[in-house]
Amino acid sequence: EVQLVESGGGLVKPGGSLRLSCAASGFTFSSYRMNWVRQAPGKGLEWVSSISSASTYIDYADSVKGRFTISRDNAKNSLYLQMSSLRAEDTAIYYCAMTTATNHKFDFWGQGTLVTVSS
Amino acid sequence: EIVMTQSPATLSVSPGERATLSCRASQSISSNLAWYQQKRGQAPRLLIYGGSTRATGIPARFSGSGSGTEFTLTISSLQSEDFAVYYCQQYNNRPPWTFGQGTKVEIK
Numbered sequence: 001e002v003q004l005v006e007s008g009g010g011l012v013k014p015g016g017s018l019r020l021s022c023a024a025s026g027f028t029f030s031s032y033r034m035n036w037v038r039q040a041p042g043k044g045l046e047w048v049s050s051i052s053s054a055s056t057y058i059d060y061a062d063s064v065k066g067r068f069t070i071s072r073d074n075a076k077n078s079l080y081l082q083m084s085s086l087r088a089e090d091t092a093i094y095y096c097a098m099t100t101a102t103n104h105k106f107d108f109w110g111q112g113t114l115v116t117v118s119s
Numbered sequence: 120e121i122v123m124t125q126s127p128a129t130l131s132v133s134p135g136e137r138a139t140l141s142c143r144a145s146q147s148i149s150s151n152l153a154w155y156q157q158k159r160g161q162a163p164r165l166l167i168y169g170g171s172t173r174a175t176g177i178p179a180r181f182s183g184s185g186s187g188t189e190f191t192l193t194i195s196s197l198q199s200e201d202f203a204v205y206y207c208q209q210y211n212n213r214p215p216w217t218f219g220q221g222t223k224v225e226i227k
Contacts, residue, residue: 044206045155045157045163045218047215047218050216059214061214105165105168105208107174109164112162
C-alpha cells in the first residue's frame, strides 16, 4: 500500500525558513516523479513543484521560484521541500503527491502538513 | 499558463440523483485532464485521468468525458459518501500544472 507521510510543518515568521519532508513507503520510490501541492485555508489546490525520479528534471510554480527548493533522497525514500523567504501567502497545507506515469497527474497523496507564516 | 474554470461553484443534489460538473480550459489540453475528490479534512483523491479513465478502485458511477477545452464529470447516482469538493487539473505539455477552483457537491 502506498503511504506518503509529510512532516516539518509549523509556525514560522515572515522571512523565515522551513524544511518539509515526505516519507514514502509501499512502492519503489526511486522510480517515480514526486510533487508538492499546497492548499491555502479554505481555498483550492495549487501545484508547487515537481522532481523526476533521478532528480534530473525539476520544475517550480512562479509563485515559489527562487525561494523554494525541492529535492529527494532515493536511498532514504524521502522527498523534501526547503522553503525560505516565507510570506504570509505561503500559509497552506502542503501535500506530497506521487505521479505514476509519464504524465503529470497526482495519483497518490499524503495527508499534508500545515505551514503557517505569521508574526 | 492554462486557466481552468469549473462550474457551478456549488451543486445541490439529492441522494440518488445525477450530478454533472463542468471544467473548461483556456486552451486546448487534448485529453490531459484529471478529476479529484476532496472530502472535508482529507487529502484529494484521484478519480479520473486522461479525461475519461477511472483510477484504480473508483466506482463505475463516476465517469468523465470531453477533450480539447470542455470536460464533464458525471456522478450517475449520488451516494452519501460522494458529497465533497471536486477539482479538475490539466497536465498538458508543460508546467505549471493548474487546477480549477473546485465544485462543491452538497446535499439538497
